Amino acid sequence: MERRLPKNFLGKFKYGSHFHEIDVKAGVRMKKPLLFIIVGVMFLLTACGSGTQGSLFKDGIAEFINNNYEFQDVVASQTNKDNFSEVFIAENKSIDEVANELQQHQSPDEVSNKNKNKQVLVYPDLFVILTADENNNENTLIEVADYQFVRDNFSPDFFDGLLVLWILDEILDVDDWGKKRKNKCYQNNDDCYQGYGSSGGSYKWSKGTPSVRGGTSSVRGGGPGTGK
Numbered sequence: 001m002e003r004r005l006p007k008n009f010l011g012k013f014k015y016g017s018h019f020h021e022i023d024v025k026a027g028v029r030m031k032k033p034l035l036f037i038i039v040g041v042m043f044l045l046t047a048c049g050s051g052t053q054g055s056l057f058k059d060g061i062a063e064f065i066n067n068n069y070e071f072q073d074v075v076a077s078q079t080n081k082d083n084f085s086e087v088f089i090a091e092n093k094s095i096d097e098v099a100n101e102l103q104q105h106q107s108p109d110e111v112s113n114k115n116k117n118k119q120v121l122v123y124p125d126l127f128v129i130l131t132a133d134e135n136n137n138e139n140t141l142i143e144v145a146d147y148q149f150v151r152d153n154f155s156p157d158f159f160d161g162l163l164v165l166w167i168l169d170e171i172l173d174v175d176d177w178g179k180k181r182k183n184k185c186y187q188n189n190d191d192c193y194q195g196y197g198s199s200g201g202s203y204k205w206s207k208g209t210p211s212v213r214g215g216t217s218s219v220r221g222g223g224p225g226t227g228k
Contacts, residue, residue, distance in 0.1 A: 060106065061102060061105060061106045061108075061123050061126065061128065062126060062144055064102070064105050064106070065088055065102070065128070065142055065144055066086075066088070068101075069088035069089060069090050069142055070088060070089050070090075070091065071086070071087075071088055072087040072088055072089045072141065073086075073087045073196070074086050074087070075087065075143070075145075075193075075196060077148075077149050077152055077153055078152070078153055078191055078193075079152040079153070080148075080152065083146070083148055083149050083152070084149070085143050085144060085145035085146075085149050085196075086143070086144050086145075087141060087142070087143050087144075087196050088141070088142040088143075088144070089133065089139055089140070089141055089142070090139060090140045090141075090142060091138075091139050092138050092139065093139070093140050094138075094140060095114060095117065095118075095119050095130045095131075095132065095140050096114070097140075098130055098140045098142060099111070099114075099119055099121065099130060102121055102128060103121070106123065108121040108122055108123050108128070109122050109123060109124065109171075110122035110163065110167065110171070112159075112162035112163050113161065113162060115160075115161035115162055116161065117131060117132035118130065118131050118132075118158075118162060118195070119162070120159065120162050120163060122163075122171060125146055125147055126144060126145070126146055126147075127143075127144070127145045127146075127147070127149075127150050128142060128143070128144055129142070129143040129144075129145065129195065129196075130142055130143075131143070131195055131196065131197050132197075133197070134197045141196055141197065143195065143196050147171070147172055147173075150172065151172045151174060151177065153191075153192075153193040154181070154192070154193050154194075154195075155181065155185050155192035155193060155194050156168070156177070156178040156181045156182055156185075157182075157185075157192075157194070158193070158194050158195055165177070165178035165179075
């Protein structure tokens with residue numbers, strides 16, 4: 001015969017080190033602790049699943065760079081003067097040291113080989129480009145550019161030995177990006193950016209204060225000025 005609890009039965013059950021009251025008639029006292037348990041489990045699962053975005057309590061990679069390295073310059077896009085890359089300097093640090101610091105803070109989606117004193121880390125919506133400082137080989141330049149800036153300005157040749165073109169096509173979401181850019185560079189090489197240390201003054205701007213906005217994909221400087 002099935003045994004039933006009295007309608008107004010009030011008992012306790014143990015979860016972990018705590019006892020919780022249970023009211024069969026109302027069920028109210030039982031629902032509250034279970035709700036907190038469920039919310040806590042969901043929070044832990046969310047934290048464990050966010051590894052590619054760095055710690056739950058850390059800022060994004062753009063803000064990390066802005067807060068930890070010295071600002072050097074902004075570079076205005078040739079196609080849209082409202083779009084910029086930003087250049088920072090890591091004094092007395094090698095490319096390997098800077099790349100390690102960045103990856104410890106947030107894991108990139110792609111890490112290129114190091115070639116000819118250059119290395120590229122690709123994050124969601126951002127390229128972080130590390131190059132040796134031509135004025136002081138003990139320093140490393142860090143250029144932060146969103147996908148649109150790379151898509152519109154960089155020469156594919158810059159990435160030779162770093163990232164193969166089919167990977168760049170996928171990242172930038174453009175069919176044959178490398179081939180199309182090569183054709184444009186052939187028509188007018190001044191429209192093809194070779195990185196901060198190599199390109200001419202038409203690409204470099206130094207007016208305004210940088211504003212890297214909280215680890216988002218938006219990397220904007222204070223506005224175009226005169227070339228360096």
